[in-house]
Amino acid sequence: MTDTITITLNGERHALAGPTTAKDLISGIVDKEIGADGSPIDGSRLGIALAVDGEVIRRGQWSGFTLAEGHSVDIVTAVQGG
Amino acid sequence: MTWNIDEVTLNSRLVMGTGGASSLSILEQALEASGTELTTVALRRYDGTARDSVFALLQRLGIRILPNTAGCYTARDAVLTARLAREALETNWVKLEVIADEETLLPDPVELFRAAEELVLDGFTVFAYTNDDPALAKRLEDAGVAVVMPAGAPIGSGLGILNPHNIETIVSRAQVPVILDAGIGTASDAALAMELGCTAVLLASAVTRAHDASAMARAMSLAVESGHLAAHAGRIPKRPLALASSSFDGMVTPR
Numbered sequence: 652m653t654d655t656i657t658i659t660l661n662g663e664r665h666a667l668a669g670p671t672t673a674k675d676l677i678s679g680i681v682d683k684e685i686g687a688d689g690s691p692i693d694g695s696r697l698g699i700a701l702a703v704d705g706e707v708i709r710r711g712q713w714s715g716f717t718l719a720e721g722h723s724v725d726i727v728t729a730v731q732g733g
Numbered sequence: 734m735t736w737n738i739d740e741v742t743l744n745s746r747l748v749m750g751t752g753g754a755s756s757l758s759i760l761e762q763a764l765e766a767s768g769t770e771l772t773t774v775a776l777r778r779y780d781g782t783a784r785d786s787v788f789a790l791l792q793r794l795g796i797r798i799l800p801n802t803a804g805c806y807t808a809r810d811a812v813l814t815a816r817l818a819r820e821a822l823e824t825n826w827v828k829l830e831v832i833a834d835e836e837t838l839l840p841d842p843v844e845l846f847r848a849a850e851e852l853v854l855d856g857f858t859v860f861a862y863t864n865d866d867p868a869l870a871k872r873l874e875d876a877g878v879a880v881v882m883p884a885g886a887p888i889g890s891g892l893g894i895l896n897p898h899n900i901e902t903i904v905s906r907a908q909v910p911v912i913l914d915a916g917i918g919t920a921s922d923a924a925l926a927m928e929l930g931c932t933a934v935l936l937a938s939a940v941t942r943a944h945d946a947s948a949m950a951r952a953m954s955l956a957v958e959s960g961h962l963a964a965h966a967g968r969i970p971k972r973p974l975a976l977a978s979s980s981f982d983g984m985v986t987p988r
Contacts, residue, residue: 661778661779661780662778680779680781681779681781696788696792696823697821698788698789698821698822699779699821700776700816700817700818700819700820700821701820702813702817705813707813707816707817707820709820710820725778725817726778726779727776727777727778727779727817727821728776728777728778728779728788728821729774729775729776729787729788729791729798729800729818729821729822730774730775730776730777730787731751731752731753731754731760731774731775731787732750732751732752732773732774732775732777732801732803733750733751733752733773733774733775733799733801733803733828733830733937
C-alpha cells in the first residue's frame with residue numbers, strides 16, 4: 652500500500668492516493684483525458700493553468716511533474732471580470 | 734478606421750469587460766450588440782462549476798481574450814497572474830492591473846511600474862491600466878508597454894472622465910495607443926474619450942450593470958464610432974460669441 656500524499660489544492664488540503672503527476676491531477680479535476688503535451692485528447696482547449704509553490708508549470712511539463720508532500724497547487728481559469 | 738496591436742488588426746474600438754453581468758446569456762447578448770473584438774476576463778481558482786464557461790463563450794463568439802490581473806495588489810502577484818493567464822489562455826496579451834486599495838481600486842503607481850517592467854522583459858504585450866497621470870503614462874510607455882490605459886474615473890463608478898485635460902495630455906504625448914479604461918457611465922462619456930483622441934474605450938459595468946445591457950452596448954458602440962469620426966473631422970474652434978451661419982447679403986428689409 653502506498654502512502655497518501657497531502658497537498659494544498661486551491662487553498663484546501665487535498666489527499667492523493669499515491670504519486671500523482673500534474674497531468675493526472677488536472678485530468679481528474681476537469682474530467683477529461685489529457686495527452687502528453689498537456690492538451691485534452693478531444694481537441695478542445697482547457698483554458699486552465701497550474702502553479703506549484705508560486706511557479707507556473709507549463710502544460711508540456713505536466714506529465715513529467717510529480718506532486719510531492721506539502722506542495723501548494725493552484726489551478727486557475729478565466730472568469731468574468733474587468 | 735482599424736487599429737493594430739502586435740500586427741493584429743481590430744475593427745471595433747470598443748474593448749469590453751465581462752465583469753458585472755448577472756448571467757452569461759445577458760453577457761453574450763451584450764457582447765454581440767457591442768460588436769467588440771477584444772474582451773477582458775479575470776483569472777481565478779478553478780472550482781469545477783459553470784462559472785468558467787466565459788472562456789467557452791468567448792471562443793464561441795470568436796472574440797479575442799485579454800486576460801487581466803484584477804485583484805492584484807503587488808507586482809509579484811500581478812506577474813504570477815499574468816504568467817498563469819498566458820499559460821491558461823494561450824495569449825501573451827495582458828491587461829496589467831495592480832490596485833492600491835479596495836475602496837478606490839485605483840492603480841498603485843509603484844507596483845504597477847515594477848510589474849510592467851518585469852512583464853515587458855518576459856515578452857508580454859502589456860496593456861497597462863494606469864492613473865490619469867501624464868507623467869506615469871509616459872514612464873510606462875518608456876518601460877515598453879504596448880498600450881496605456883488611463884482611468885477616466887474609479888472602476889464601476891460611472892463618473893465619466895474626471896480630468897479630460899489630463900487624458901488629452903496623455904494622448905498628445907503618447908507614441909502608443911491610449912485606451913480610456915474605467916469610469917464610463919453612459920454613451921457621451923465614451924464619445925468624449927474618443928474626441929479627446931483615445932484609440933479605443935474599455936468598459937464593463939456601464940453595459941453589464943445597465944438595466945438593458947444590450948441597448949447600452951449598442952449605444953456604446955455607436956458612441957465610440959461617433960467620437961472617433963468627430964475627433965478626426967476637424968471640429969470648429971470654440972468662439973466667445975456667435976458666428977452667423979446664414980449670410981446677411983441680399984436681406985430683404987422693410988422700407
